[in-house]
Amino acid sequence: MIKLGSVRALFSVGTFLLVCSFSPSVLATPAEEAQLEQLDKIERELELQRDWAKYRWEKTNSECYQKYWVNSCLKDSRAQYRKEIDPIRVQEVELHEVQRKLRSSIKDQRDVAKIAERASAEKAAERVANQKEFEEKQKAAAARAADVEQRRKDAPKRAQENKAGTQLD
Numbered sequence: 001m002i003k004l005g006s007v008r009a010l011f012s013v014g015t016f017l018l019v020c021s022f023s024p025s026v027l028a029t030p031a032e033e034a035q036l037e038q039l040d041k042i043e044r045e046l047e048l049q050r051d052w053a054k055y056r057w058e059k060t061n062s063e064c065y066q067k068y069w070v071n072s073c074l075k076d077s078r079a080q081y082r083k084e085i086d087p088i089r090v091q092e093v094e095l096h097e098v099q100r101k102l103r104s105s106i107k108d109q110r111d112v113a114k115i116a117e118r119a120s121a122e123k124a125a126e127r128v129a130n131q132k133e134f135e136e137k138q139k140a141a142a143a144r145a146a147d148v149e150q151r152r153k154d155a156p157k158r159a160q161e162n163k164a165g166t167q168l169d
Helices: 004-021 029-064 070-119 121-165
Strands: none
Touching: 004 029, 029 070
């Protein structure tokens, strides 16, 4: 059986975290990440509770097949399982909602930081330098390609000159 006290404790923790996430003050990213880690821990605990409830349900179901009134036993087993799993599901829904909002907030803060970093004069100067370097490399590559093409065109002429100049008697 699920401990009713632990379910209530988790529910109250989840409610507290839900209320904290709606607070108007902007939390620092490390604090939000710590809060997200705490929510992940609560989520793992809820998953564990869900797994134990499923284990108990499956065990009860297998025991039902040893009884004469199988369908009635299965129905009661399913009702007990639903009674255990429904509060867990409610907590999971609230928890996932808070996690989504928190992850969205963290992502928004990181996006703002990236935008601010891109807008800095230092980064703008770096981009201009990179662009100039790229253009210089393109010009150098075009010059090399033109030189190679010119050498190809001149190859028969040079071959003739080499033959004429190096004749042996």
